[in-house]
Structures are given as structure tokens and as C-alpha cells.
Amino acid sequence: MDPHAAAAQRKTYFLVFGALLLLTLVTTGVAFINLGPLNTPVALAIAMTKAALVMIYFMHLRHSTFLARVFAGAGLIWLLHFITFTLSDYLTR
Amino acid sequence: MAEIHGALAHQFDDPEQQVEASTLGMWTFLATEILFFGGLFVAYIVYRLSYPQAFAAASHHLDILLGTVNTGILIGSSLTMVLAVYSAQMGRSRSQILFLAATLALGLAFLGIKGVEYQHKFHEHLVPGAGFQFSDADPRHAAIFFSLYFGMTGMHAFHMVIGAGLLIWMALRAWRGEFSASYYTPVEMVGLYWHFVDVVWIFLFPLLYLIGRH
Numbered sequence: 412m413d414p415h416a417a418a419a420q421r422k423t424y425f426l427v428f429g430a431l432l433l434l435t436l437v438t439t440g441v442a443f444i445n446l447g448p449l450n451t452p453v454a455l456a457i458a459m460t461k462a463a464l465v466m467i468y469f470m471h472l473r474h475s476t477f478l479a480r481v482f483a484g485a486g487l488i489w490l491l492h493f494i495t496f497t498l499s500d501y502l503t504r
Numbered sequence: 505m506a507e508i509h510g511a512l513a514h515q516f517d518d519p520e521q522q523v524e525a526s527t528l529g530m531w532t533f534l535a536t537e538i539l540f541f542g543g544l545f546v547a548y549i550v551y552r553l554s555y556p557q558a559f560a561a562a563s564h565h566l567d568i569l570l571g572t573v574n575t576g577i578l579i580g581s582s583l584t585m586v587l588a589v590y591s592a593q594m595g596r597s598r599s600q601i602l603f604l605a606a607t608l609a610l611g612l613a614f615l616g617i618k619g620v621e622y623q624h625k626f627h628e629h630l631v632p633g634a635g636f637q638f639s640d641a642d643p644r645h646a647a648i649f650f651s652l653y654f655g656m657t658g659m660h661a662f663h664m665v666i667g668a669g670l671l672i673w674m675a676l677r678a679w680r681g682e683f684s685a686s687y688y689t690p691v692e693m694v695g696l697y698w699h700f701v702d703v704v705w706i707f708l709f710p711l712l713y714l715i716g717r718h
Contacts (some may be wrong), residue, residue: 486535
């Protein structure tokens with residue numbers, strides 16, 4: 412890797428780290444504000460943003476092959492099925 | 505297999521293919537881990553939808569300051585982990601070992617704080633079982649929250665203990681000079697595992713600590 416690309420990559424890691432810390436403080440702060448039914452969706456949206464940052468930058472999906480991304484996505488799609496079909500039962504009783 | 509470290513195993517065409525095979529294998533393992541933790545998360549969703557008041561009341565008994573600090577520590581350990589992989593990529597074995605050690609130290613700090621939190625819960629009679637006491641909501645439903653709390657954070661902590669062992673193993677191998685700028689796949693794979701454990705916590709933290717705080 413050439414030195415410029417390496418330095419840029421290192422800088423990206425620190426920026427992502429800063430963003431993750433900031434989002435952690437935001438999610439804790441927002442929990443103390445009454446948003447009615449929106450508190451949990453907001454907390455989950457922040458968590459998903461943080462998870463995406465970790466997966467894309469720290470887990471290197473940004474530089475991974477298409478096949479590796481498909482493998483990573485497969486687990487998430489399965490989890491989505493798991494949650495959706497369970498709730499389609501519990502929420503419609 | 506110690507003699508072929510860094511070498512191309514005979515079943516692969518080239519080093520790139522070998523790295524990709526490892527990466528795909530690791531993501532496949534992590535997909536099974538997503539489903540494993542998914543079972544716990546789905547149990548949480550079902551019970552929280554069933555007993556929202558008891559879950560909010562029980563969540564108030566968790567230490568939000570320690571939870572937030574621990575989230576920061578774990579995110580910091582993900583930074584040092586990715587920097588260890590970066591150092592390996594650059595062929596800097598000394599800084600690689602230092603970053604692995606830093607990751608280990610932060611991981612152990614996380615587990616230490618978790619231990620302090622568990623101890624508080626024992627003293628406050630919030631561990632489900634014969635000694636469980638809860639007056640803010642239906643104790644039977646609050647006990648479900650604490651069962652999930654100990655089950656999910658305990659399983660997460662167990663993964664961190666395994667991760668700590670992997671970090672020590674990687675640091676030893678780096679110290680023996682087994683990695684180079686052209687071969688550091690094991691460090692990268694341990695990194696994927698460590699970041700995955702971080703992602704699990706990123707969801708556990710708001711779901712367990714931050715319900716109904718306002």
C-alpha cells in the first residue's frame with residue numbers, strides 16, 4: 412500500500428472511532444428525552460448506524476469482494492426473517 | 505501445520521484466493537453467531553412486547569454510567585484492533601503487538617466493569633432465583649428481564665473471554681515473527697470476530713440499559 416493511501420486509511424479509522432463515541436453519547440442522551448413511542452426506534456436506528464460503521468470500516472466490507480459482502484448480508488437477512496416471522500405471530504394474536 | 509505459516513496451501517491458486525477463502529469462512533461462522541445471538545434477541549423482543557412496564561422498571565436498575573463507559577471502552581478496543589491489523593498490513597510487528605496488547609487490556613477492563621455490575625446486582629437481590637426481590641413492578645415479569653440481562657450479557661462476556669484468548673495467541677505468533685506484510689490473515693480474522701462481538705454489544709446496550717429512562 413502506498414504511504415498516502417495508508418495514512419488516509421488510518422485517518423478514516425480514527426474518524427469512525429470518533430463517530431462511534433459521539434453516537435454512543437447521543438443514544439444515552441436521547442434516552443432521557445421523552446419521544447413517546449419513538450424512543451426505541453431512534454435508539455435502534457442509532458445502533459444500526461453504529462453497527463454499519465463497524466462492519467463497513469472496521470470489518471473492511473468496504474474493501475471486500477462482492478461474495479464476502481453477500482456472505483455478511485446473508486446472516487442479517489436470516490435474522491430479519493427470524494424477527495419478522497416471529498412478530499407476525501405475536502403481534503397478530 | 506506450523507511449517508506452512510504464510511505459505512500458500514496447495515489447494516489454492518494464489519494468496520488472494522487463500523485470503524478470500526478464509527474471509528468467507530469467517531463470515532459464515534459469524535452468520536451462525538448472528539443466528540445464535542438472534543435467538544436471544546427474539547426472546548427479548550417477545551417478552552418486552554408482552555411486559556413493557558416491567559421491562560422499563562427493571563431496566564432502571566441497571567447502571568447507565570457504567571454501561572455507557574463500557575460501550576466507549578469496547579469501541580476503543582475495536583479501534584486498537586483495527587490498528588493492529590493495519591500495523592500487520594504495514595509489516596510493523598512491534599506496533600502490531602502493542603495494539604493487540606492494548607485491545608486485550610481494554611477487553612479486560614470491559615469484563616472487570618461488567619463484573620462490578622454483576623456484583624451490584626447480587627447485592628441488590630436482582631439475580632433471578634430464590635433470592636430475587638423486586639417491588640417496582642410484577643417481580644415475575646421483572647425476573648424475565650434480569651434472566652435475559654444475565655443470559656445476553658453473560659454470553660457476550662463469554663465471547664469476549666474467548667476473544668481475549670485469541671488476542672494472546674495472535675500476540676505470541678506476532679512476537680515469534682510469523683506474520684508479515686504479505687501474510688497476516690489470522691490477525692485479520694480475529695479482528696473480524698472481535699468487531700462482531702462489539703456489534704452485539706452495540707445492540708445490547710440500548711436494549712437493556714436505555715428503556716424508559718425519560
